[in-house]
Amino acid sequence: MKQYKAYFIDLDGTMYRGNESIPGAAEFVERLRIQSVPFMFLTNNSSSRPEQVAKKLNNLGIAAQHGQVFTSSLATASYLTSLQEKAKVYVIGEEGLYTALEQEGHEITDQGADYVIIGIDRNISYEKLSLACLNVRNGAKLISTNKDAAIPTDRGMLPGNGALTSVVAVSTGVEPIFVGKPEAVAMELALSRIGLEKSEVLMVGDNYETDILAGINAGLETLMVETGVSSFKDIQNMVKQPTYKVKDLYDWLKQ
Amino acid sequence: MKQYKAYFIDLDGTMYRGNESIPGAAEFVERLRIQSVPFMFLTNNSSSRPEQVAKKLNNLGIAAQHGQVFTSSLATASYLTSLQEKAKVYVIGEEGLYTALEQEGHEITDQGADYVIIGIDRNISYEKLSLACLNVRNGAKLISTNKDAAIPTDRGMLPGNGALTSVVAVSTGVEPIFVGKPEAVAMELALSRIGLEKSEVLMVGDNYETDILAGINAGLETLMVETGVSSFKDIQNMVKQPTYKVKDLYDWLKQ
Incomplete structure (x- = not known):
């Protein structure tokens, strides 16, 4: 498998569902941390501040700092600054x-x-x-x-x-x-924030219409997990397929 | 000019604007009353009861009884009853x-x-x-x-x-x-309520997209007044034209 320099990771349906963590999520993030591979959480949730999102992740046993959380609100504010x-x-x-x-x-x-x-x-x-x-x-x-x-x-x-x-x-x-996923705007801002090229980053998410299309629209390779909104069956006839598909992040860690 | 057996009359932009009556509106309605020509007010406003609408008209010097007011709420309730x-x-x-x-x-x-x-x-x-x-x-x-x-x-x-x-x-x-204008549903319910055929009723209103198209969609002849939303210039390139166009209802009374 290709080695990526960084990972963009969706939250809802990928890391947790409601207030429960998704099996394999904490282990996946822990592996990245141990290997010193940078990652950023990309969420369309605009309601919370990054500090609040990081705290929620920490409470679920997922190591995250607020600087690793890029919400659609941060993306929107940053995009607006680029305009005016x-x-x-x-x-x-x-x-x-x-x-x-x-x-x-x-x-x-x-x-x-x-x-x-x-x-x-x-x-x-x-x-x-x-x-x-x-x-x-x-x-x-x-x-x-x-x-x-x-x-x-x-x-x-x-x-x-x-x-x-x-x-x-x-x-x-x-x-x-x-601004948010699946728009290319959010992805370009995230790439600029992490300081890498699109070919170097893997986009990980459960929702084909937002996460996977965001990656595809912005030219990133993508990993779809079947722990949230989209099933493999849902997307079997889609012309644009994710680069990888796994049942959950445990499966991904085994590859 | 063709004699109609009844008139459907829009309210906002045709009878009044906000809390002011539109010139010619009261005189037009008075003429119908004197000639014993039935008329019904058709409004997309769903917020008020017919009694409240009639009272507003009366306060503006326009003679109306609540039975002559057919709101989109009445149309919707009646349409629903026809379904279940x-x-x-x-x-x-x-x-x-x-x-x-x-x-x-x-x-x-x-x-x-x-x-x-x-x-x-x-x-x-x-x-x-x-x-x-x-x-x-x-x-x-x-x-x-x-x-x-x-x-x-x-x-x-x-x-x-x-x-x-x-x-x-x-x-x-x-x-x-x-349900409401420009849908044919509201017009058919209004025709059934007044007990006449579409060829016998003239639809009067200011808004091309709602009043005039409602008439046209339901097969009624139409009179557009230029006292509200649409101007003659707005509609000059429309394929479907109103049967008659007048500046205001004073002009109509002179014809």
């Missing part, structure tokens, strides 16, 4: 998105925004959606952390950020720019 | 929609719904959207009062019910059935 150094932004989102934008020095406002930035917000309201629409109709560009239509929870599949973003997109007729 | 006599429904909406569904004898529930019914809800929440998605994923059919992407307000164009509905449609991948 200090932007006025109207934000729908949770703590992770607000913190990321503020840390990049962007100014949060209700009116006259240059950009409307949308991430998952479990306290979404008509007033928030209205302010987003008014700013977009007033010329603000529309950026969304990720286009996941649904998110898995204990109760079932609940609305994801892509579904919430559609309110503003449908109402204004303006197409959003999505 | 007593249905279990999960509802997102305001007073007008709840009242209409209850008056038709449908049972409102959070779980195990046969249908999810969505109308404009200015108290929308993530929990409401989640329950809608869970019911749809559990097999409930998705019906929406109307697909208006935006609604005009004093603050500007705010999200309409079509935009809110898109959260559930995008998240579940299930296409909604829309």
